[in-house]
Amino acid sequence: MIPYHYILNSWYVAGFSDEFEVNQLKGHKICDKPIVTWRTQAGEVVAFDNRCRHKRMPLSEGRIMPDGTLECAYHGLCYDSSGACVAVPSHPDGNIPTQLQLTSFPIVEKDGLVWIWPGDAANSHDVEPPATPEIASGEWESIHSDPMQVKANYLLLIENLMDITHFYPLHDGNIGDIDNSRIPIKLIEGEVEGNRFVKTIRHVEGYQQPPFLEDWFVYDVVDRDHTHCMVSPGLTRVEMRVAPPGELDQSDKIRGYTLFHTHTPIDDTHHVWRWCVNCRVDHMSKGDRTVSAAQRVATMFPEVVAQDLWALEKQQEMFEYSDDGYMEVFLKPDKALRRIRQLFSRAQQAEQLAKKDQELDKVPLKSVS
Ligand code: FES
Ligand SMILES: [Fe+2]
Numbered sequence: 001m002i003p004y005h006y007i008l009n010s011w012y013v014a015g016f017s018d019e020f021e022v023n024q025l026k027g028h029k030i031c032d033k034p035i036v037t038w039r040t041q042a043g044e045v046v047a048f049d050n051r052c053r054h055k056r057m058p059l060s061e062g063r064i065m066p067d068g069t070l071e072c073a074y075h076g077l078c079y080d081s082s083g084a085c086v087a088v089p090s091h092p093d094g095n096i097p098t099q100l101q102l103t104s105f106p107i108v109e110k111d112g113l114v115w116i117w118p119g120d121a122a123n124s125h126d127v128e129p130p131a132t133p134e135i136a137s138g139e140w141e142s143i144h145s146d147p148m149q150v151k152a153n154y155l156l157l158i159e160n161l162m163d164i165t166h167f168y169p170l171h172d173g174n175i176g177d178i179d180n181s182r183i184p185i186k187l188i189e190g191e192v193e194g195n196r197f198v199k200t201i202r203h204v205e206g207y208q209q210p211p212f213l214e215d216w217f218v219y220d221v222v223d224r225d226h227t228h229c230m231v232s233p234g235l236t237r238v239e240m241r242v243a244p245p246g247e248l249d250q251s252d253k254i255r256g257y258t259l260f261h262t263h264t265p266i267d268d269t270h271h272v273w274r275w276c277v278n279c280r281v282d283h284m285s286k287g288d289r290t291v292s293a294a295q296r297v298a299t300m301f302p303e304v305v306a307q308d309l310w311a312l313e314k315q316q317e318m319f320e321y322s323d324d325g326y327m328e329v330f331l332k333p334d335k336a337l338r339r340i341r342q343l344f345s346r347a348q349q350a351e352q353l354a355k356k357d358q359e360l361d362k363v364p365l366k367s368v369s
Contacts, residue, residue, distance in 0.1 A: 027060030127194030
């Protein structure tokens with residue numbers, strides 16, 4: 001059995017920006033860590049260990065006071081937006097032990113997403129949260145899902161997103177398009193701002209679009225680039241660009257979408273999945289010129305997502321059995337999946353080694369005399 005775990009040292013999405021209202025406490029579990037977040041009155045999102053330093057009460061069960069401090073629901077200790085304890089009601093002398101400081105997590109709001117780093121904070125300086133410019137741009141219509149909790153390791157979702165050979169039969173009746181799964185893949189990989197990416201490109205010319213794609217993107221026969229990129233362990237970006245044959249280099253002719261999928265581990269067997277559809281604001285559907293392409297895609301998408309979610313949870317259930325002679329087989333179009341598994345496996349081994357090193361450092365050396 002493959003030890004499906006998660007990479008701790010990475011930026012993960014804690015939510016879309018609009019999920020964070022001013023003074024609203026939110027409790028999260030990300031990579032097995034309890035985290036509380038809120039947007040301060042100054043508009044900044046902050047993140048701390050969700051355990052009150054007094055008796056572990058989840059701080060997300062507390063409330064934000066008129067002065068902007070977080071009051072714990074149990075004995076009323078108050079913390080400011082730097083995580084410092086500023087009031088202990090049971091200490092009438094005003095004494096506040098310095099150990100009451102909350103542990104903070106690096107958190108960055110960028111391009112409509114709030115990113116959090118659950119790993120070693122010192123490592124976060126070498127990596128930038130991935131860019132999602134379409135979400136922040138007024139030139140794109142951007143429609144996103146609610147957060148969905150999935151009972152499966154997040155790597156299963158990443159593999160699902162990088163693999164379109166499952167469109168038939170899993171998505172038969174909506175996006176099922178068997179011709180799509182036979183298009184050869186070009187694999188690219190590299191690093192952008194500290195994030196290792198793996199990307200596939202499927203290029204076709206003179207492609208007859210199935211009716212749903214013709215409705216979204218207007219043309220019947222197209223040249224097309226379809227790319228799937230695991231941008232980082234926290235984000236997968238899917239792009240479809242179509243144009244009439246021979247015109248893919250003319251930007252005014254291009255139709256298509258950018259889909260973002262965010263995958264945030266809760267623990268080894270659960271994650272939170274969010275998706276976001278982006279199309280140019282002035283692109284309307286062919287079937288109904290009053291409905292935008294983005295709305296058309298977003299209307300169809302939940303049914304597709306429900307099918308994937310069903311498959312992911314079924315796959316995860318099968319990890320309960322010992323491999324005992326069982327082995328997964330990679331097929332030709334699975335080369336990106338194989339590469340991603342290698343990258344994950346190496347990153348996890350490196351993290352486990354680093355953890356062991358840290359534990360060894362804590363063992364007191366006995367002097368031999
Ligand atoms: S547990 Fe929070 S104040 Fe006691
Ligand atoms: Fe799917």
